[in-house]
Amino acid sequence: MTLRKRLHTPEEIAGAIEQMANAILKDCRSVNCQDYAFVGIYQQGVPLAERLCDAIERLTKTRPPMAKLDISLYRDDFGQRSALPLIRETIIPFDVNEMRIILVDDVLSTGRTIRAALDALTDYGRPDVIRLAVLVDRRNPEFPIRADYVGFDCNPPADHKIAVRFDAEDPIENGIFEVEWE
Amino acid sequence: MEWTRKDLLSLYDLSAEEITFILDTAEEFKKVSERKVKKVPALRGKTVVNFFVEPSTRTRVSFELAEQRLSADIVNMQAQASSLKKGETLLDTVRNIEALQVDLVVMRHSAPGAQNFIAQHLKCGVVNAGDGAHSHPTQALLDIFTIREKRGHIKGLNVTILGDILHSRVARSNMWGLLKLGANVTLAGPSTLVPREFESIGVKVCHDLKEAVSNADVVNLLRIQHERQSSGFFPSTSEYARFFGINCETVKLMKPDALIMHPGPINRDVEITSEVADGPNSVILEQVTNGLAVRMAVLFLVAGCVQK
Numbered sequence: 001m002t003l004r005k006r007l008h009t010p011e012e013i014a015g016a017i018e019q020m021a022n023a024i025l026k027d028c029r030s031v032n033c034q035d036y037a038f039v040g041i042y043q044q045g046v047p048l049a050e051r052l053c054d055a056i057e058r059l060t061k062t063r064p065p066m067a068k069l070d071i072s073l074y075r076d077d078f079g080q081r082s083a084l085p086l087i088r089e090t091i092i093p094f095d096v097n098e099m100r101i102i103l104v105d106d107v108l109s110t111g112r113t114i115r116a117a118l119d120a121l122t123d124y125g126r127p128d129v130i131r132l133a134v135l136v137d138r139r140n141p142e143f144p145i146r147a148d149y150v151g152f153d154c155n156p157p158a159d160h161k162i163a164v165r166f167d168a169e170d171p172i173e174n175g176i177f178e179v180e181w182e
Numbered sequence: 183m184e185w186t187r188k189d190l191l192s193l194y195d196l197s198a199e200e201i202t203f204i205l206d207t208a209e210e211f212k213k214v215s216e217r218k219v220k221k222v223p224a225l226r227g228k229t230v231v232n233f234f235v236e237p238s239t240r241t242r243v244s245f246e247l248a249e250q251r252l253s254a255d256i257v258n259m260q261a262q263a264s265s266l267k268k269g270e271t272l273l274d275t276v277r278n279i280e281a282l283q284v285d286l287v288v289m290r291h292s293a294p295g296a297q298n299f300i301a302q303h304l305k306c307g308v309v310n311a312g313d314g315a316h317s318h319p320t321q322a323l324l325d326i327f328t329i330r331e332k333r334g335h336i337k338g339l340n341v342t343i344l345g346d347i348l349h350s351r352v353a354r355s356n357m358w359g360l361l362k363l364g365a366n367v368t369l370a371g372p373s374t375l376v377p378r379e380f381e382s383i384g385v386k387v388c389h390d391l392k393e394a395v396s397n398a399d400v401v402n403l404l405r406i407q408h409e410r411q412s413s414g415f416f417p418s419t420s421e422y423a424r425f426f427g428i429n430c431e432t433v434k435l436m437k438p439d440a441l442i443m444h445p446g447p448i449n450r451d452v453e454i455t456s457e458v459a460d461g462p463n464s465v466i467l468e469q470v471t472n473g474l475a476v477r478m479a480v481l482f483l484v485a486g487c488v489q490k
Contacts, residue, residue, distance in 0.1 A: 070210070073222040073482070079285070083184035084486045086203060087210040123219040 003160075003180035008152060010174045013135065013166075016151030017048075020133055021055035023149050024102055027131070035128075036100040037065040041117050042088045044106035045069075047166045048135055052104060067092040074116035096125040102149075106164040108134040111143035136162050136176055152176065185483045188307040191298050192317040193359040201359055204479050205327050211482070212475035214251065225254035228285040228485055233276070234311070235261040235291040240446060240470070241311050241321070245288050248477035254485075257284070276300045286485050289313075307484040315349050320480055321445050322355030324473040326363065328465055329400055331472070332441055337364035342394050344370045344426065345404030345453055346415070348377060352445050353404060357385060370394035371426055374415045391426050396435050402443040403428060403453050419452045429455040433463060441465050 028036050040049030046068050057063040070088040133149035161179045168174050183199050230249045234242055249256050286307045289297050294316035301308040312318040330336055341360050347353045347369045360367050367385040369376050381387050388394040395401050416422045442463045450456050
């Protein structure tokens with residue numbers, strides 16, 4: 001690792017999550033939708049979805065249902081990696097049929113993860129609507145996939161990674177980082 | 183940890199961590215089989231050859247269904263229909279299979295070590311579906327998965343494997359896997375079928391049924407093959423049943439919540455009576471269900487990584 005630059009602080013992230021939650025609520029209300037739920041994609045989409053649910057609960061006094069989704073079985077690079085991580089537990093505690101789903105991930109990069117997540121999710125049923133919320137949009141999609149709710153835009157060099165951390169013990173470790181690997 | 187092996191040949195080769203990794207992966211695949219859509223696209227575009235040089239029904243069907251649920255393309259080959267009958271060597275046969283650009287060979291063979299041998303010569307992955315009396319890793323993994331699911335852990339459990347240990351790959355694979363995960367293993371049965379030599383690898387050998395089952399958390403039974411009687415390993419199947427068969431009276435000697443397992447096919451009223459096989463302690467059919475999840479996990483893992 002040669003470079004690690006913090007682009008946004010936890011306070012800025014909290015503000016962005018609040019704004020995203022407000023925008024999501026506004027859209028749900030405008031279509032008079034009660035049946036909406038969040039689906040966080042592992043790894044960092046899960047804590048982000050939890051934070052969005054926290055924010056909605058503060059605003060409406062009710063907590064929307066939330067699912068956790070692992071996309072290992074739907075990736076398009078199966079058989080091309082030298083090592084496989086453990087599959088994490090997919091938990092969908094509601095019927096996705098006829099739901100308005102807010103799919104949540106920390107960073108939108110190529111769009112391949114979202115493509116896999118759409119396939120994984122629709123194997124559980126047929127949601128009415130799926131929207132995408134991301135904390136960071138890198139704006140370099142390889143697939144025609146765009147986010148509906150975006151915390152921050154950023155446009156680092158292609159070989160730099162954007163890393164998001166929510167829950168490190170040392171608060172200086174939390175935030176949105178630009179990382180360059182040697 | 184991360185999974186990096188292209189083959190699954192024997193539990194002897196795996197670390198406790200790797201065995202646990204497969205079991206954890208299988209838990210997620212078990213949930214896939216409980217969904218409305220039971221198929222996942224993970225192995226789409228991959229070709230799996232099921233090469234059964236020794237006949238098999240249940241293992242082959244379980245592998246085949248696992249492959250279908252993973253969206254793989256499947257070719258089934260049996261020895262009777264292969265060129266082995268025309269004198270082709272095993273290595274030539276599998277090299278021909280590999281030349282068709284397959285990604286994985288699932289093989290059963292009567293010769294111990296046959297899969298290890300071909301795995302050394304093939305770039306594609308190899309999964310051992312049973313080799314002689316040596317190893318049957320997916321059966322042991324599904325047995326251990328079932329025990330872990332019921333008990334929550336393996337370490338410290340008393341597991342008795344009862345029956346024809348001498349000729350059993352299921353017993354050997356279970357033994358290796360269970361020992362690595364910290365269980366106390368007892369091998370039990372007639373002295374002709376349970377040689378004392380096994381003690382040297384850290385298991386208990388016992389020739390008395392009462393002693394073998396009385397403190398067991400799990401009793402895993404093996405099928406008694408009728409042809410063993412003609413080779414003189416025991417006088418008759420009815421005598422075997424009397425001394426080593428599990429019936430309602432033997433169950434009373436066990437812990438009330440002891441698990442009774444059997445890899446199938448069962449010989450009713452030889453190694454187990456119907457009341458016990460269909461009774462509350464039996465998890466025999468759950469083993470079959472779990473076998474599918476375990477085989478999906480194994481196929482997913484070995485097909486999922488490229489060799490550097």
